[in-house]
Amino acid sequence: MPHQGGRRPEPNTAENADGGSGPGRNAGATGPGKAPGGRQKGLMLAVGAVGALIVVVGAVLLAPGGDDAAKAVPPPSAAPTTKAPELPVGVECSGADCAGQDPEAMGCGGEFARTVASAVVGGSKVEVRYSKVCSAAWARLTEAAIGDTVQITGGADPQNGEVMGDTDAYTPMVAVKKASDAKACATLTSGTKGCTDPGA
Numbered sequence: 409m410p411h412q413g414g415r416r417p418e419p420n421t422a423e424n425a426d427g428g429s430g431p432g433r434n435a436g437a438t439g440p441g442k443a444p445g446g447r448q449k450g451l452m453l454a455v456g457a458v459g460a461l462i463v464v465v466g467a468v469l470l471a472p473g474g475d476d477a478a479k480a481v482p483p484p485s486a487a488p489t490t491k492a493p494e495l496p497v498g499v500e501c502s503g504a505d506c507a508g509q510d511p512e513a514m515g516c517g518g519e520f521a522r523t524v525a526s527a528v529v530g531g532s533k534v535e536v537r538y539s540k541v542c543s544a545a546w547a548r549l550t551e552a553a554i555g556d557t558v559q560i561t562g563g564a565d566p567q568n569g570e571v572m573g574d575t576d577a578y579t580p581m582v583a584v585k586k587a588s589d590a591k592a593c594a595t596l597t598s599g600t601k602g603c604t605d606p607g608a
Contacts, residue, residue, distance in 0.1 A: 499520065
């Protein structure tokens with residue numbers, strides 16, 4: 409039976425098709441309700457980028473200064489080395505190592521020695537013998553008598569020799585930087601004394 413009060417209202421199909429057109433629907437789709445999530449994501453990305461930049465800057469500031477740091481540290485200096493002089497075959501010492509040694513036994517005599525100063529004392533001859541190879545000198549007394557003595561000075565310690573059973577004698581060596589540093593003196597049993605002039 410038809411409704412007496414008039415026609416029944418038709419349902420709004422447009423509104424029902426998309427779930428309604430009220431404020432709640434629009435706000436959930438594209439309205440202000442979605443905007444806060446987008447801003448929060450952008451803010452988090454910005455904070456992350458700033459944090460990464462701070463880490464990089466801190467690493468650069470705390471890292472050693474590259475070339476500057478390398479220049480600040482001096483390279484290790486090589487320790488000075490004193491190489492022993494090359495000695496001829498048969499020569500056994502040089503300089504201080506020769507002090508107090510026999511010049512003949514050490515190979516400093518013969519062809520490696522020369523007389524650099526001499527003097528006549530009584531009837532004897534006193535000489536300064538010098539070896540450049542050995543950087544050493546010694547005194548020699550010839551045409552002498554038993555008991556005559558000879559001394560060489562110029563090094564740290566004077567050295568003495570005595571005529572024992574022959575007519576000559578010589579002293580052990582003294583280390584000298586140059587021939588003129590050495591001086592030889594003879595004392596004869598007769599009481600006569602004499603020395604050489606400075607050597608050449």
